Amino acid sequence: MAHPTTSKPRSRMCGVPTHPTVRGWEHRGTTTTQHGSRQALCAWLPTFELRLELVRTPELDSTSVALLSPGENTRRTIWQVSERASIAGVRPGQLISQAIALCPSLTLLEPDPAHYDATQEELLETLSGLSPIVEPAGRGRIFVGMDGLGRLYGSPSHQVERVLHTLLKIFPSPLVAATRIGWAPGKFGAWVAAAGAGPGRAVIVPDQELPEFLSPCPVSVLPVDAVMTERLERLGIETLGDLIRFPNPALVGQFGPDGQEARAWAMGERIDSVQPYYRPQPIRASMEFHTPVGQVDTLHGALDRLLERALARLERKGRSIQGVRLGARLENEGSWTLETILREPTSQRDRIAFTIRTRMALAPPLRAVEALMVEFFQFGPATSQNDLFGRANPGGREENGRELSEGVVPASLRxxxxxxxxxLGFSPLYRVVEIDPWSRIPERRHALLNFDP
Known part of the structure; x- marks a missing residue:
């Protein structure tokens, strides 16, 4: 394994692709903002999914291989390509027919999202043993908070070595040798350093060298809108060093607050610390089929039953659902995953099922299903409908049976x-008021009055 090295800032290190926005780094799960780590290490394995497939079938490592895009059933496109396929002209986003025309010997692989997610979770768990602050940023890229770890592991280069040796617990040596490491103040600096590092090596940027390291990098590395990057390039501002030559008023006049923010990133003044990652324990329900199922109606019926089971779990009580993942184990190996975020959190089975069925119609499983799994991975605010009358509180049962005219309206109901x-703009609740209980006409016995405490 190549030993990590501390590299000084050079322009050749910064020929990196456009970086995702900082918000994109926090897409999955939940992070807290109370505690964080200023020193960040970024571990990045490019084409993470394709490399995992090559580990499964090592005989394909010396051939031209491409991974198909997930979630598509018509006009399949290329998602990731190997180095040999790239030399032949195959590019991500191409149609299968175009890729085969360019490279007739190309081997196409179906994606296995469940395997990728499981490996990412295992990677998170492993790195959590080194640092209590670990933040994922998509598959194959993780930020590790390094504050205070010098006392345990020594200098930054020794810390990087410890991370690489830890990765050997779950990855074979070829994958670890392809992992790129960046160590710098803040996630932005660490990501730029990792993107400029060589396979199996590390770029370590001390605090005082961060502005000098960022200066020769292209403006495309800034975590800003792509439109702003294009405007900067049209104005002849190609590197971050060119950008910081302009005063703040000039940048604000051209780009608004984004201009000032971009200058702060370029000068290394803005440090985005690594935040502790918290993911609520997901709620899962699964079902095995005796024979592979391909009928849509059967899958819909199984989906309804799985949703009922998951919603009935005790750990779900009092919580609404916002993120749902539907997974399947397909016939003849492979997996299929569908993920959706509900517009409004809900605990109603029919609303959740309608959204999932709509997505299934657009991207159904490619083969018959051997097992189906539902997972609630993101939760909305706690629901208090069961506690409207405070039945869990002392005396709550007595209050539940008391008429509102006899006492104070419960705070939860208010x-x-x-x-x-x-x-809604108005109170949709009404209270029943007794008018003439002895009347022979039922409609005259009670009346409905608007309830607005």
Whole structure:
């Protein structure tokens, strides 16, 4: 394994692709902002998914291989390509027919999202043993907080060595040798350093060298809107060093607040610390089929049953659902995954099922299904509908059976009415008032009055 090295800033290190926005680094899960690590290490394995497939079938490592895009059933396109396929002219986003015309010996692989996600989770767990602050940024890229680890592992180069040796616990040596490491203040600096590092090597940037390291990098590395990057290049501003020559008022006049923010990134003044990653324990329900199932109606029926099971779990009580993942194990190996984020959190089975069925119609499983799994991975605000009358509180049962005219309106009910008024503009609740209980006409016995406490 190649030993990590501390490299001084050079322009050749910064020929990196456009970086995703900082918000994109926090797409999955939840992060907290109370505690973080200023010193960041970025471990990045390019074409993570394709490399995992080559580990499964090492005989394909010396051939031209391409991984198909997931979630598509018509006009399949290329997702990731090997080095040999890239030399032949195959590029991500091409149609299968175009790729085969360029490289007739190309081997096409179906994606296995469940395998990729499981490996990413294992990677997170492994690196969590080194540092309590670990933040994922998509498959194959993880930020590790390094504050305070010098006392345990020594200098930054020794810390990097420890990370690479830790990766050998779950990855074979070829994957570790292809991993790129960046060590710098903040996630932005660490990501730029990792993108400029060589396979199996590290770029370490001390605090005082960060502005000098960033100066020769192209403006495309800035975590800003792509439109702003294009405008900067049209104005002849190609590197971050060119950008910082302009004063803040000039950049604000051209780009607004984004101009000032971009200058802060370029000068190394803005340090985005690594935040602790928290992911609520997902709720899962699965079902095995005796024979592979391909009928849509059967899959819909199984989906309804799985949703009922998952919603009935005790750990789900009091929580609404916002993120749902539907996975399947397909016939003759392979997997299929569908993920959706609900517009509004809900705990109603029919609303969740309708959204998933709509997505399934657009991207159904490619083969018959041997096993189906539903997972709730993102939760909305806690629901308080079961506690409207405070039955869990001392005396709550007595209050539940008391008429509102006999006492004070429960605080939980008052809050619920307030939320409904904010959403609808009026209170949709009514109270029953006794008018003439002895009347022979039922309609005259009681009346409905608007309830607005």
């Amino acid at each position: 809050e619920a009415v307030t939320e409904l008024k904010l959403k």
